[in-house]
Amino acid sequence: RGARLTLSLCPQVSGAAAAGAFPKRVKVVEVGPRDGLQNEKNVVPTPVKINLINMLSETGLQVIEATSFVSPKWVPQMADHTEVMQGINKLPGISYPVLTPNLKGFQAAVAAGAKEVSIFGAASELFTKKNINCSIEESLERFDEVMTAARAASIPVRGYVSCVLGCPYEGKISAAKVAEVSKKMYSMGCYEISLGDTIGVGTPGSMKEMLTAVMKEVPVGALAVHCHDTYGQALANILIALQMGVSVVDASVAGLGGCPYAQGASGNVATEDLVYMLNGLGIHTGVDLQKLMDTGTFICNALNRRTNSKVSQASCRL
Amino acid sequence: MGTVPSALKHCLSYQHLLKEQLWIGEPAAPHAGQESQASGLPEYIKIVEVGPRDGLQNEKVIVPTDIKIELINRLSKTGLPAIEVTSFVSSKWVPQMADHKEVMRGIERHPGVQYPVLTPNLQGFHSAIAAGATEVSVFGAASESFSKMNINCSIEESIEKFEEVAKSARNMNIPVRGYVSCALGCPYEGNIIPAKVAEVSKRLYSMGCYEISLGDTIGVGTPGSMKTMLEAVMKEIPLSALAVHCHDTYGQALANILTAIQMGVAVVDSSVAGLGGCPYAKGATGNVATEDVIYMLNGLGINTGVNLYAVMEAGNFICAALNKKTNSKVAQASFNNGTIN
Numbered sequence: 001r002g003a004r005l006t007l008s009l010c011p012q013v014s015g016a017a018a019a020g021a022f023p024k025r026v027k028v029v030e031v032g033p034r035d036g037l038q039n040e041k042n043v044v045p046t047p048v049k050i051n052l053i054n055m056l057s058e059t060g061l062q063v064i065e066a067t068s069f070v071s072p073k074w075v076p077q078m079a080d081h082t083e084v085m086q087g088i089n090k091l092p093g094i095s096y097p098v099l100t101p102n103l104k105g106f107q108a109a110v111a112a113g114a115k116e117v118s119i120f121g122a123a124s125e126l127f128t129k130k131n132i133n134c135s136i137e138e139s140l141e142r143f144d145e146v147m148t149a150a151r152a153a154s155i156p157v158r159g160y161v162s163c164v165l166g167c168p169y170e171g172k173i174s175a176a177k178v179a180e181v182s183k184k185m186y187s188m189g190c191y192e193i194s195l196g197d198t199i200g201v202g203t204p205g206s207m208k209e210m211l212t213a214v215m216k217e218v219p220v221g222a223l224a225v226h227c228h229d230t231y232g233q234a235l236a237n238i239l240i241a242l243q244m245g246v247s248v249v250d251a252s253v254a255g256l257g258g259c260p261y262a263q264g265a266s267g268n269v270a271t272e273d274l275v276y277m278l279n280g281l282g283i284h285t286g287v288d289l290q291k292l293m294d295t296g297t298f299i300c301n302a303l304n305r306r307t308n309s310k311v312s313q314a315s316c317r318l
Numbered sequence: 319m320g321t322v323p324s325a326l327k328h329c330l331s332y333q334h335l336l337k338e339q340l341w342i343g344e345p346a347a348p349h350a351g352q353e354s355q356a357s358g359l360p361e362y363i364k365i366v367e368v369g370p371r372d373g374l375q376n377e378k379v380i381v382p383t384d385i386k387i388e389l390i391n392r393l394s395k396t397g398l399p400a401i402e403v404t405s406f407v408s409s410k411w412v413p414q415m416a417d418h419k420e421v422m423r424g425i426e427r428h429p430g431v432q433y434p435v436l437t438p439n440l441q442g443f444h445s446a447i448a449a450g451a452t453e454v455s456v457f458g459a460a461s462e463s464f465s466k467m468n469i470n471c472s473i474e475e476s477i478e479k480f481e482e483v484a485k486s487a488r489n490m491n492i493p494v495r496g497y498v499s500c501a502l503g504c505p506y507e508g509n510i511i512p513a514k515v516a517e518v519s520k521r522l523y524s525m526g527c528y529e530i531s532l533g534d535t536i537g538v539g540t541p542g543s544m545k546t547m548l549e550a551v552m553k554e555i556p557l558s559a560l561a562v563h564c565h566d567t568y569g570q571a572l573a574n575i576l577t578a579i580q581m582g583v584a585v586v587d588s589s590v591a592g593l594g595g596c597p598y599a600k601g602a603t604g605n606v607a608t609e610d611v612i613y614m615l616n617g618l619g620i621n622t623g624v625n626l627y628a629v630m631e632a633g634n635f636i637c638a639a640l641n642k643k644t645n646s647k648v649a650q651a652s653f654n655n656g657t658i659n
Contacts, residue, residue, distance in 0.1 A: 200651070203617020203618060204576055204614065205357075205618040231651055232614075233572065233610075236572040236576045262652075265647070266647065273568065277541065281540060310567065310602070
């Protein structure tokens with residue numbers, strides 16, 4: 001009864017979207033299988049990962065980030081990247097991007113059947129140094145190799161910018177810096193730039209300021225927001241972004257993925273909670289919330305953990 | 319995120335970030351008023367702290383009187399302008415509030431802080447006044463079924479009872495705050511039409527309630543339904559007399575609050591540590607956490623007069639006393655495992 005009540009209480013409110021304040025459609029980019037699982041303590045067996053992605057493919061999601069072609073020494077959770085890539089059902093009309101930090105990863109990804117890749121930049125020098133042991137400029141040079149190869153293979157590349165609203169090392173990040181890095185990645189050929197509030201410290205105030213600066217350099221149609229809910233601000237931040245014309249939003253089923261910088265705190269915003277809000281705003285996503293919740297239940301059982309999605313928590317009969 | 323070493327657990331400069339760069343513990347910067355004005359948002363928002371009443375009422379563990387008093391005393395030192403203290407309701411109905419007299423008499427009363435109490439009827443009102451209350455609240459609902467199930471009478475009958483309270487209160491110069499439950503949905507009726515919310519709000523306002531707090535009792539509202547409901551209510555009630563009381567059961571509270579303040583609402587109810595689960599969805603959360611609301615308002619440059627760090631400490635105190643984890647994400651992120659280092 002709970003789930004039916006949820007859905008009947010959240011009908012499509014067509015007025016709000018038609019009023020012009022919000023985009024009519026939003027593309028939800030599901031990052032649970034990669035960003036989510038990568039930040040979960042328990043290593044998930046390959047068949048479970050594959051089943052997760054297959055279930056997500058049935059929900060109406062158009063983009064599902066499948067895995068990361070990074071060295072297993074760094075990220076043991078993603079060691080099975082090739083098996084996962086080759087094992088999933090790839091449904092027509094759905095994109096399965098994978099992370100490729102360098103040319104080697106890119107080549108491995110393409111060999112495993114990847115048709116879209118992502119690269120990760122940052123708006124913070126210190127974060128880049130601590131993360132991949134080089135400067136922002138040097139990281140972009142490495143990505144250039146990937147861009148060249150991707151262009152030759154007609155593979156679209158999505159660019160991420162981390163720390164857009166704050167950095168665990170540097171603290172405050174200037175909006176101008178975010179705009180500068182975003183512009184560089186867009187100019188290099190990334191078709192979309194996902195702006196990540198990596199530690200979830202952003203608020204609608206800083207989100208607005210940052211987007212205003214970035215939108216001077218990158219068309220809003222090429223922008224996405226990747227909000228973390230570590231301080232509970234994610235949906236409010238996403239709301240502001242939508243009001244400013246952003247129509248691509250990253251989220252993670254069941255809110256998978258804690259924050260490595262704040263022990264015990266949450267990380268990614270839950271896809272269920274995002275879709276619930278978008279449904280209530282009359283914004284079309286194409287996503288079936290019930291199927292999404294079922295998928296969240298599956299992966300939480302497999303991980304032996306409670307969901308981070310409030311919609312799921314409220315709808316479940318424990 | 320990219321290839322982040324998962325061994326990283328603490329970062330000293332991260333704590334530095336919290337305290338000095340993200341305004342935790344600091345009120346809004348001097349020029350913040352301009353920032354909020356330029357964006358069309360209120361310069362100041364009054365936070366009504368409902369933890370000691372709405373919060374504790376919906377917690378399973380019965381809290382000893384001295385703990386309740388200590389919580390309220392701590393909250394009184396945070397800068398919060400209004401703290402809902404207790405409920406003068408029959409202890410048969412609400413055992414948690416059985417010590418209403420002792421709590422009312424036992425708390426420190428700080429100048430400039432309001433200490434409203436719930437009074438469902440005239441008997442409760444007299445009892446509250448005798449115990450020293452100087453402000454009261456009455457609870458209506460926008461749903462007939464909810465009214466029937468909750469207080470065993472129709473909306474009309476409940477309004478009649480409240481009118482008795484409002485009349486006595488007027489004679490004694492006691493301000494009355496009106497709540498409207500189920501403003502965005504009802505656990506029994508489902509959808510609630512905005513016109514009904516407006517109608518009930520108008521009745522409460524006309525009888526003399528100085529403020530109407532619109533409650534998303536089961537947290538099902540979204541920015542879409544919040545906007546539609548407020549548009550209807552704002553036709554009947556001046557904006558300055560409106561407050562929103564959002565539950566975070568579906569994670570929508572801050573987005574709903576943001577929508578309300580974008581429309582000019584300048585009073586927001588919240589509960590320290592997000593105390594108070596939802597009686598209609600087992601295991602789910604209820605009230606939005608005061609810490610998370612203040613964090614957002616600080617980030618928007620909106621003045622609240624509240625010291626966020628002090629609220630987090632009060633939240634830490636009550637969670638330790640209740641032996642439970644905080645529901646505030648700001649508190650979770652700021653302290654190890656939800657408790658102070």
